[in-house]
Amino acid sequence: MTPASATIDAPRVGIHLPLPFGLRRAAKRAGEIGAKTVQVFVDNPTAWARRKSPPRGLAEFRASLAELDVAPIAVHASYLANLAGPDPTFRDASLDVLTADMAAAREYGASIVNVHTGSHRDTSIEEGIQRIAAGVAEVLRRGTEDTAARSPDLVLALENAAGGGWALGTTIEELAAIAERAAAMGVPDGRLGFCLDVAHAWGAGVAMDDPDAIDAWLGAFDRELGLRRLEMVHLNDSRSERGSRTDRHEHVGAGRIGARGLAHLLTHPRLRSVPFVLETPGMEAGYDAINLERCRALIAGVALDPLPLAAFQLSRRAAASGPAEDDVEAKPRRRTSRKRTTVKRTAGSNPTPRRRAPTKA
Numbered sequence: 001m002t003p004a005s006a007t008i009d010a011p012r013v014g015i016h017l018p019l020p021f022g023l024r025r026a027a028k029r030a031g032e033i034g035a036k037t038v039q040v041f042v043d044n045p046t047a048w049a050r051r052k053s054p055p056r057g058l059a060e061f062r063a064s065l066a067e068l069d070v071a072p073i074a075v076h077a078s079y080l081a082n083l084a085g086p087d088p089t090f091r092d093a094s095l096d097v098l099t100a101d102m103a104a105a106r107e108y109g110a111s112i113v114n115v116h117t118g119s120h121r122d123t124s125i126e127e128g129i130q131r132i133a134a135g136v137a138e139v140l141r142r143g144t145e146d147t148a149a150r151s152p153d154l155v156l157a158l159e160n161a162a163g164g165g166w167a168l169g170t171t172i173e174e175l176a177a178i179a180e181r182a183a184a185m186g187v188p189d190g191r192l193g194f195c196l197d198v199a200h201a202w203g204a205g206v207a208m209d210d211p212d213a214i215d216a217w218l219g220a221f222d223r224e225l226g227l228r229r230l231e232m233v234h235l236n237d238s239r240s241e242r243g244s245r246t247d248r249h250e251h252v253g254a255g256r257i258g259a260r261g262l263a264h265l266l267t268h269p270r271l272r273s274v275p276f277v278l279e280t281p282g283m284e285a286g287y288d289a290i291n292l293e294r295c296r297a298l299i300a301g302v303a304l305d306p307l308p309l310a311a312f313q314l315s316r317r318a319a320a321s322g323p324a325e326d327d328v329e330a331k332p333r334r335r336t337s338r339k340r341t342t343v344k345r346t347a348g349s350n351p352t353p354r355r356r357a358p359t360k361a
């Protein structure tokens with residue numbers, strides 16, 4: 001097996017790294033499978049409560065990843081955060097959880113925090129865009145006010161959406177409108193970036209299986225936003241129909257998008273410096289290594305082997321959560337369960353986040 005770094009002129013490819021079995025084991029696994037970049041949850045992605053202190057072993061985790069040349073580190077923010085919604089209570093909680101994830105990201109040495117653009121909840125696209133931009137400005141302002149955690153290099157990256165449940169950010173035009181509004185509020189371009197989730201773009205109707213359509217998408221992104229603001233690609237195949245506005249991730253090259261489109265992205269000359277992160281099924285069942293290897297094959301121009309039937313029958317319940325709790329202080333507070341119930345009823349962009357968490361990031 002050839003690690004991606006040994007391949008000349010290849011982008012950094014890695015995975016969403018599960019942490020529930022401990023940071024030491026996670027770092028070891030990143031090395032074993034040759035991940036060159038990783039994304040993590042710093043806490044339970046479907047809860048509001050945030051740990052009060054960093055998990056044990058974080059310094060060693062950072063040191064191990066640095067030694068393994070795993071970079072950049074990205075943090076996927078809580079699924080519950082919705083900067084686009086109209087409900088003030090939900091919005092405050094979203095700002096708080098995202099601020100906490102940004103602060104934790106600094107502890108992890110991360111340079112990117114990606115968050116879903118969110119749902120305008122049947123108000124209007126215009127109002128939703130306004131609220132996202134104001135939310136971004138607020139979260140970044142809070143981050144820089146905390147002098148102990150000052151880190152101007154930490155970028156908040158908005159992730160494109162498949163489009164279900166009044167989700168915003170399904171088109172480049174919407175992403176550009178958010179960027180423009182945020183800039184007008186004083187957000188520096190360098191602090192607000194974007195993440196392309198290939199499966200989400202597919203769900204939103206973009207033909208990610210077609211090299212010409214991919215080039216057109218990248219060209220439009222470059223014109224509207226500038227490719228340097230594309231912080232990360234989530235290289236997920238999809239088991240959903242194109243344009244279905246649904247999002248079900250699939251193994252690399254084994255879904256409806258397929259090898260041709262994904263290979264085009266992985267070998268795209270304009271994406272050489274963009275980290276690629278896999279959020280594919282079965283990370284804890286050995287498919288982390290298999291899907292990374294499939295990416296290397298695509299970069300090398302090698303045809304992919306078919307996957308066994310078992311690959312498509314994996315439990316959707318495998319834990320893709322943050323690091324395990326390791327002290328009493330880190331236990332969720334009482335109000336968590338109440339808020340969680342509220343969210344289950346109101347979150348439009350992601351009606352069943354807990355069940356889908358493993359493959360929906």
Ligand SMILES: [Zn+2]
Nearest residue numbers: 197247360361
């Ligand atoms: Zn997704």
Ligand SMILES: [Zn+2]
Nearest residue numbers: 116159360361
């Ligand atoms: Zn995501």
